[in-house]
Amino acid sequence: MRILLTALLAATPAAVSDVAKEPICFVSRARPAAEKTVTVPSPAVKRLLRTTLSYRGPCAVYGRAVPLGGGALRGYTQTDGRRPVAMGVTFTPAALRGLPPEMNDGEICFDKNGDGRVERDTECAVGHSRVLTLPKAPAPFRWALVNWNPMGHIPVGVYNVPHFDFHFYIQPLAARNAIRPGPCPILTNCDDYRRAKVPVPARYSHPDFHDVDAVEPGMGNHLVDTAAHEFHGKPFTHTWIYGAYDGKITFYETMITKAWFDARKDGCVPIKRPSAWAEAGWYPTRYCIAHRGNRGDYTVSLTSFVRRSAT
Numbered sequence: 133m134r135i136l137l138t139a140l141l142a143a144t145p146a147a148v149s150d151v152a153k154e155p156i157c158f159v160s161r162a163r164p165a166a167e168k169t170v171t172v173p174s175p176a177v178k179r180l181l182r183t184t185l186s187y188r189g190p191c192a193v194y195g196r197a198v199p200l201g202g203g204a205l206r207g208y209t210q211t212d213g214r215r216p217v218a219m220g221v222t223f224t225p226a227a228l229r230g231l232p233p234e235m236n237d238g239e240i241c242f243d244k245n246g247d248g249r250v251e252r253d254t255e256c257a258v259g260h261s262r263v264l265t266l267p268k269a270p271a272p273f274r275w276a277l278v279n280w281n282p283m284g285h286i287p288v289g290v291y292n293v294p295h296f297d298f299h300f301y302i303q304p305l306a307a308r309n310a311i312r313p314g315p316c317p318i319l320t321n322c323d324d325y326r327r328a329k330v331p332v333p334a335r336y337s338h339p340d341f342h343d344v345d346a347v348e349p350g351m352g353n354h355l356v357d358t359a360a361h362e363f364h365g366k367p368f369t370h371t372w373i374y375g376a377y378d379g380k381i382t383f384y385e386t387m388i389t390k391a392w393f394d395a396r397k398d399g400c401v402p403i404k405r406p407s408a409w410a411e412a413g414w415y416p417t418r419y420c421i422a423h424r425g426n427r428g429d430y431t432v433s434l435t436s437f438v439r440r441s442a443t
Contacts (some may be wrong), residue, residue, distance in 0.1 A: 141282035151175060154214070155164055155374040157191035159427075160184055164365065167191040185427050189217045195265030200280065203227030207276045211246035214415050216270035221278060221298055235283050240350045242313035249297070257319055257349055258285045259297070264274050270437060272302045272416035277383075279316050284347070286318075290362050294390040298432045303352075311377065313349040320349045328353040330379040335443075336369070337381065352377035354385070357404065366378030370421060372403060380410060386419045386432065393430060396423040398434065412442040 151173045159168045161184060168192045180186045180423050195207035203226030210217040234252070241256040243249065250256065256400035259279035259287065268275050277299040283294035301308065305429035311328070314321030319326065328347040337355060346354040355374040375383035384403075400420040409415065423430050 139397045143213050155187075155190050156180060156186050156188055157210075158184065158186045159167050168358075181426055182251045183426075187269045187424060187427060191221075192218075193224075195267050198264055200231070200260075200262055200278070202230040205262055205264060205278055207266040209266055209268045209270070211268060211270075216437045217434045218420075218435045219266060219269060219273060219300065219416070220328065220420075220431050221264060221276060222429050223430050224420045228390065229442050231280055231282060231390075232280050233261075237261065238361065240313050240319075242315065242319050242349075244315050244384050256318065257313065258283070261350070264311070267299075272411045272413040273384075274302050274303075275301050275305055277301060278307075287344075291368055291387070293368060295368070295387055295433075296390065296393075297385055297437065299351075299385045300384045301375075301383045302436060303375075303377065303380075307377075308350065308382070311349055311352055317345060317349075324349070326378070327378045330382060332374075332376050332379055333410075336410050337376075338373060338404040338406055340404055343376075349377065352382055370401070372401070381406075384416070386387075386421075388432065389423060392421065398422045403434075408443045409440040410442060412440060414438070415440050 136264060153171050154174050154177060155169055155171050156177060158168050159433045164185055174400045190212055192208040192210045196421060197204040197206050202226045205221055205223045205227060207221055209219045236258050237260040238252050238256050238258045244255050259281045264276040265279060266273065280298040282294050284295055287361045311324045311367060312321035313319050316322040316325040325347050340357050340359040341355040342358050343353060344356045346356065353376040355376055356373055360371045366391060370388040373385040373387060374381055375385060400418045402418055403416060405417065414437040418435040418437055420433045420435050
């Protein structure tokens with residue numbers, strides 16, 4: 133690895149002492165499992181990304197692989213010392229093929245009509261869920277959840293297209309699992325539904341995000357950005373949502389259509405942020421979607437973290 137890296141840098145004429153430098157995770161094609169964080173002259177970065185399996189920033193720490201479609205998902209984090217650089221999910225194109233076509237996975241259900249049997253199409257929460265570990269996740273974040281929605285979900289005419297939900301949870305997994313199914317909207321236990329509807333104090337949410345009664349078992353409430361483009365005449369491609377339960381923000385979420393991934397589009401979007409935070413920690417200011425051609429994978433990440441105090 134050292135010999136290859138030296139040769140590649142030597143072929144970069146701009147590699148001189150006064151040129152800006154940046155960290156990358158160097159990965160050779162000969163040893164794809166061996167990753168090493170190195171600092172290189174900025175002009176060399178594009179060459180390394182083109183000729184090796186390297187990627188920007190310090191090397192990631194990965195969670196366990198979880199199957200989806202014909203591939204797998206993995207949570208990951210990148211840190212520079214104690215400072216988080218990125219936190220996200222990575223997967224290969226195979227994960228976009230052979231996806232379950234059914235509306236839901238039949239895991240969270242409730243016999244709402246009391247006939248003694250569960251009708252999967254009408255009495256189960258939508259989506260196919262995958263729980264992911266996020267090793268060394270920056271506090272207050274703990275774990276991730278990815279949902280595949282082959283038929284989308286409400287509201288009809290907005291989000292009813294095939295898409296993925298990427299949740300990054302502040303709420304502990306056990307607390308999330310305790311949000312039970314039941315007869316209240318949308319198939320939620322009525323006591324838990326009332327807790328999900330407790331308003332988040334205004335200073336802890338952005339004014340564009342509203343309670344649209346999108347409470348779900350195993351999730352809680354969803355605060356939706358009604359100023360987003362998909363509510364104003366443009367098709368849904370990707371968007372941002374805050375999760376809430378018991379008057380607290382419980383997860384950060386970006387929803388992204390399968391069509392967006394199929395088109396291999398890249399980009400980063402600023403996150404609309406509150407004016408105050410209930411819990412101290414590191415919070416992202418952007419979410420990014422990328423197709424990494426040299427690695428043949430996709431990433432969905434939260435980036436540009438800022439340390440916030442509890443107020």
